[in-house]
Amino acid sequence: MAKGRLRVYLGAAPGVGKTFAMLAEARRRASRGTDVVVGLVETHGRVRTAELLDGLEVVPRRTLVHRGATFTEFDAEALIRRHPRVACIDELAHTNVPGSRNVKRWQDVEEVLEAGIDVISTVNIQHLESLHDVVQQITGAPQRETIPDEVVRRADQVELVDMAPEALRRRMAHGNVYGPEKIDAALANYFRVGNLTALRELALLWVAGKVDDQLDRYRAEHGIAGPWETRERVVVALTGGPEGGTLIRRAARIAGRSRAADLLAVHVTRSDGLAGADPAALTRQRDLVESMGGTYHQVVGDDVARALIDFAQGVNATQLVLGASRRGRPAQVLFPGVGVTTIALSGPIDVHVITHHEAGKGLPRAGRAALPLRRRAAGWALALLGLPALTAALYAARGALPLSAEILLFLLMVVVVALTGGMLPAVTAALLGYGLLNYFFTPPLYTLGVTRPQNALALVVYMLVAVMVSAVVDLAARRTREAARAGADAEMLSTLAGHVLRGDAALPTLLERLRETFGLTAVTLLERVPGLRPVAGDRSDPRAWSVVATAGDRTAVACPDQAGTDVDVGEDLVLALGGRLLDAADRRVVEAFAAQAAVALRQQRLTEEAERARPLEEADKMRTALLAAVSHDLRTPLASAKAAVDSLRGDILWTRDDYDALLDTAHESLDRLDRLIANLLDMSRLQAGALGLATRPIGLEEVMPRVIADLGPERERVLEEISDELPEVVADPALLERVLVNLVSNALKYSPGGEKVLVTASSYGRYAEIRVVDRGPGIPADQHDRVFLPFQRLGDRGDHTGVGLGLALARGLTEAMGGTLLPEETPGGGLTMILTLPISSRAGGV
Secondary structure (H helix, E strand, C coil), X not given: CCCCCEEEEEECCCCCCHHHHHHHHHHHHHHCCXXXXXXXXXXXXXXXXXXXXXXXXXXXXXXXXXXXXXXXXXXXXXXXXXXXXXXXXXXXXXXXXXXXXXXXXXXXXXXXXXXXXEEEEEEEHHHECCCHHHHHHHHCCCCCCCEXXXXXXXXXXXXXXXXXXXXXXXXXXXXXXXXXXXXXXXHHCCCCHHHHHHHHHHHHHHHHHHHHHHHHHXXXXXXXXXXXXXXXXXXXXXXXXXXXXXXXXXXXXXXXXXXXXXXXXXXXXXXCCCCCCCHHHHHHHHHHHHHCCCEEEEEECCCHHHHHHHHHHHCCCCEEEEECCCCCHHHHHHCCHHHHHHHHHCCCCEEEEECCCCCCCCCCCCCCCCCCHHHHXXXXXXXXXXXXXXXXHHHHCCCCCXXXXXXXXXXXXXXXXXXXXXXXXXXHHHHXXXXXXXXXXXCCCCCCCCCCHHHHHHHHHHHHHHHHHHHHHHHHHHHHHHHHHXXXXXXXXXXXXXXXXXXXXXXXXXXXXXXXXXXXXXXXXXXXXXXXXXXXXXXXXXXHEEEEEEEECXXXXXXXXXXXXXXXXXXXXXXXXXXXXXXXXXXXXXXXXXXXXXXXXXXXXXXXXXXXXXXXXXXXXXXXXXXXXXXXXXXXXXXXXXXXXXXXXXXXXXXXXXXXXXXXXXXHHXXXXXXXXXXXXXXXHHHHCCCCCCCEEECHHHHHHHHHHHCHHHHHHEEEXXXXXXXXXXXXXXXXXXXXXXXXXXHHHHCCCCCCEEEEEXXXXXXXXXXXXXXXXXXXXXXXXXXXXXXXXXXXXXXXXXXXXXHHHHHHHHXXXXXXXXXXXXXXXXXXXXXXXXXXXXXXXX
């Protein structure tokens, strides 16, 4: 059986009409005779959405019971038994009620698809796993339900349902999305114009990426190698040379001419990993590319031109930016070079060859000495002394060996010289051996002439073989040395990375490792004093530089000119090394250290800024939560009190009972408002550290009567079992009363009707425990800490039950008095809040 096809309507924000679009598509297919059923649709009370369900078959939902409450969920088994051609299943990211067949609804949809049924579904952009943290940062609202991006990307069709922010806000204001009681809070928080604009952009970018994947897949399936210019993509090739910055900026300008253009930088690394580019330069160029909104890539290939073209074709690039060759003009005439070859292979890709200040100056020359001085001296000694000694020995045994054997012995000597001293001594030995063979052993003797063609051929072959062997041996020696150096550098950087990752302070660790590695007296990261423009001579003026971090002798380096070696990290940063001069090979590794030091400094400062911003962020979250939470709770008691007073002021003649009832309503509403404001004020004082305390020994039997009296009509549901013989506790009487009122009120709120709340107390050691026990739905153990967060309400109650400050305030006040407040499960169901306070010393507590 073929798998069903999935079509997803992706909403840029809640309320844009994705469910409406899904049902409209279902009705369109049903009108054509397709067997369409509705597996599950959430109308959220929207009339126009509900009207579209008329005439469509709806699969009954499953009924589940969880924690004593009844829920309905999508019944995948019933839908599969019905086996329609198309099914509509709303809210793909929904989390099923515990006890369901699958944890997530998208897993139910996967089963339906496997059964060969086409599915039309919906999901909002904020529920995608890769974006939910970004959405939370933008909107301040956490997303508790997420779906893996891959589930939506696998869909056969993804259609974006979008709406201008202003239009969506008008829909909300007209009551087409939420009920009237939620409109003000929604418009002031999640549905601000800036939030909706950002969500819209995220949705457009995500869908663009999905379309891009589909296009790449189509081109691969149909064998289309050439680029399709659906969007400009500019690729800039980097070698790690000094011209990289010029090329990146020019490529960015080319990409900037098209608003939708992508900028990609690529560096081709040789497969052997040797003779690579300057890692520090590549790091700086990578940072530059990313600062301009581009991306950096690295590919491996021995044929640079072919690797560049393959990469450009793979990313569907339209333009390729190269730097003009740094080789001299004779070399460019003899060998075509990467630029010419790339242009020849480019096909429809436009290639820009950019001139720069390094063009034509020649490539940097690597050090000629592949071997240490001692080995090169030994090679020269073998060449200049060993060959004459071999000649003397062979001349003494003249006639004992044929000419071919003598040539092989001379060739063996040349190989020994090459292995010992490298290229130049070996070539010299080959030339010297050629002369000695010709003069002493090739007829006519004692002349440089050769009369026999076979002898001439033998000498020429000897010379060619000797030179080629010398070149190969010298190249092998160079590669061996480069590989050893690269391995040592890699091990050094790997060790460095390990120390940085394990260390608490990345920048000091980095500098200390650099100092230890190269045996330096001091390593200092210097920064130009902010606001001071660079002037000539400021590198020798300590007043122009500030020390960011240092390792070793802290007084050794105060400006770049005081350092033995200094490495520029950026315009305003210099890594200064004191103690000894470093050679060119060591400097390359130091430049890599320097680049990492700059990154570490940037991360350190970002961390510091984040730490400074965290209190402001928390305060902003608190204000946002406060506005969202109290907008309804302040309005409700005010509205009730105002309605009661307006009724009393009217022309109606009320009976005495009605008159008293209206007064009671106004009084209770104002009391509720007073308690809410008092809680908010106390919470703000707690957070500001400005709460005044007046603790003293007090008996619980003095506090509980006032607590019960404050509960009003609910006092009849409180069962108090506190002994008069309990010792006094140390507390602020007013604050203790507030804590107990909040705890008992919360317990009453969540206890089923008729169930009483039990308050007991006991003492042990130096502490007294007060327990407030309810028989409500309880709270899972893993969520116990969340009940103390401001503006949080857990359980199955609705959001209209209060702002969620009671327990948060109760714990804050308790801790301010030196006590603790902890929850635990009530045996048999419910929640028990345990208030622990110190016992007064005068009561005899030990």
